[in-house]
Amino acid sequence: MMKIICWLDEHIEKVFLVFFSVIMVAVIFLQVVMRQLDHSLSWSEELARYCFIWLIYIGISFGVKEQKHVKIDALLVFLNKKGQALLHFIANLFFMAFALYVLIFGYELANQLLQFGQKSPANQIPMGFVYMATPFGMGLTLIRLVQNQIKLIRTFMDKSEVTHSNRETISENKERRITS
Amino acid sequence: MTTAILFGSFAALLVLTVPIGIALALATLITIAFSGTMPLQFLAKELVTSVDSFPLLAVPFFILAGEIMGKGGISKRLFGVASAMVGNKTGGLAIATIITCMFFAAISGSGPATVAAIGGVMIPFMVQEGYDRGFATATVAAAGSIGIIIPPSIPMVMFGVTASASVGDLFLSGIIPGVLIGLAMMFWAWYYSKKMGYKGLAEKTSLKKIVQAIWDAKWALLIPIIILGGIYGGIFTPTEAAVVAVVYGLFAAMVLYRELSFKDLPKVIYQSALTTATVLIIVGAANAFGRLLTIEQIPNKIANWLMTISSNPTVIILLIMVLLLFVGMVMDPIAAIIILTPILLPVVTQVGYDPIHFGVLMIINLAIGYFTPPVGVNLFVGSSISGVPMGQLSKAALPYIGTMIIILLLVTFLPQIALLFV
Amino acid sequence: GGGEKNASTEQGESENDSDVIKIKVGHISPDDQAYAIGFKEYAEAVEEATDGKVQFEIFGNGALGGERELLEGVQLGTLDMSLITTGVVTNFVPEVAVIEFPFLFRDLDHTYKTLDGEIGQELLDKMSESNLKGIAFWENGERYVANSQRPVKAVEDLKGLKMRTIESELLLDMYSALGTNATPMAFPEVYNGLQQGVIDGSDFSTGVYYTTKVYEQSKHFSEVPLYYASATLVINQELFDSMPEDVQKVIVDLGKEYAAKQRQINQDLMEEYKQNLVADGVEIIPAEEIDIDGFRQAVESVYEKHADSYGDYIERIQNVE
Ligand code: NA
């Protein structure tokens, strides 16, 4: 059981992101090929767009996990380590408020659409499923943000451990950035 | 009052280092809650609908193609050709980067996609050759904006539709300004490199070396030919071209060059999906923010105020250019075009400007916004590739902003530059 | 663009603020086109008839989004009212698609009688199940064939052309029946698609064909009415139900009355657009020179395949005198 949770914690977003990316590339490429054979598809573009929406909102959760969201961090240079952690903690609270808002209201919208029974034009997918992308993605994001907050609180509790793990993530980030 | 809440809360959230997309969204939400003009569900709905767009799909595909070309040795070989030709000149690598961006501009129609496709290879290489990381990233972020000036260009189509102006004429009007901007940027890159002593590569260039580089890059060089040939030969749309680039890129990287293994593939895919998501949340939130501006009639108030200031055409156009520069700082170009064109176009045509001419000015101006803080998507993409913080990156981009403003002024007062082919 | 407060200030001031019903409207049309002009006149008439009790705030030019987005907004209550090209409404209320069958109507008179009559009202009432109160069918226009290759006077002339359509089985089948290779494409890509030859043509109403400039890349325009595109005047059902009965009556009655006025505005603009198109070098092939019966015969297979999904509607529409 613990093993499953650990695996999910490490991989859940990656699995979804790869899944949706592969579908998007495959169906649009298929459409290009099929049009050459004079058998254009009526459903490929729509399916790709809906995968795209899911990809974005799950990607946001992954962005939180990997700490890759774009922010203006010029102010950070004026703060010491503890101040930076505090500011980070506050910023996360705002992010959490946003995620919670989308979780509640996005779910409500998706649910309403499911009740109206509205279907997509080409694939007859219930539009509610498309709209579920935001509450689902923001639910995951909320979990990731809580994980981050716990890490930050530990930072306050135990100094030495934190600087160590911080250094680790920074060098890891740099490595990825240079190779990418 | 609502204006103050909207912009005030946005600024405050940015200072607190809330991610930019989230700050835009929260500012929108706070304003809605205060003014009560829209129900709270408004934002939740906008977050879905504003990214539900097929043309927008070109962005993730070009990001993925760029990642594959970077990891699979393709962009490396293309860049090998460019550096074999101009790499040993002063600032040669930066100049080659700008040329490559201009070339990509003729394919992609999107600024951030150009940055993603080029930056992944060029920035690390320039850094490796001793260029300052900030300068290297700023060069790509700035030159990537040419993507929407040299046709094809999605924002130009948007302007044509909104303004009932000829998209064909707009496309033609973008060519010369786009090339001029590229040349001006190359000049700055050369000047800065000379000042900083970036001599470029030590190896002397020779015809044999160039031919060798081209041969080594033959599978890579086929990509732009396939993409351009496909688009202009009527086989696929620009978004589809991006997908074809992904598929061919995979083939070249995994089969022809064998630099990318199947095992590496998932990581390449989820890393580029991550970049896509962090960019698109900003686009989505910016659209919602823009919608709220419209609902609160803020653009209207600005237009009325403009007309009270002066009736002198030169004053009016300069004021509008300044206004657009500020708008470009915080708003997505497509959202800005949709919101502002119907307000500004009557004002400028009234004082005697040609709609096509104004369209090109607007596009160039908003293209600058791609690499101006606080909301500059090219900067974000560049920053996420190179790891250069936004503050440092914005500073390095400043001279490029200046260069582009000079060309903008030139096109403003010499309409022939834009309208020569029309 | 932007909003317009249409309420006359005199009446606005005399009203107690809490009595005023504010209706937020979004549509995609530029100010000088038929949707916008028609709605503006309608809004003024409603404001006057209710002594300013109803006030409209109109956001045109797609400032609040595309049509699908707008209609979803009206359904979910983030927007109050809109004028939506009916093809988009069919995604929400599938039965409505029946009025978009190819060559369904004999002529415009037949079209208007159907839409303004019993069948039209039945379809409008169906929308209530989706939280949409359909008020009346206004006009987008007959969809004609434009292409970049050659003048089209008969079905054979279309053979082998790559035609763009929306993601609809019905329309894809129609284009196949006409011997073309149909491909779905998003509207923003149509201009480039035509220019680069990814597609050879598409169907447009005259207004869209002229105002979006797609004619620059598809100079042959055949006035063969593939199907009729109406526009649905629609308001959020819950909001409508919450209004006093007299206000409901004004909104509905004037909505129906202004259908005729907006159609006339559209027809007048079409004449103006056609003159401009000819001046810009477009070859317009008038209906008289086209073998429309040949087209009707060619699309019979579409009826065989799809008509059953719409019960007896097709037959009833054909029987409208
Ligand atoms: Na371009």
Ligand code: NA
């Ligand atoms: Na900007």
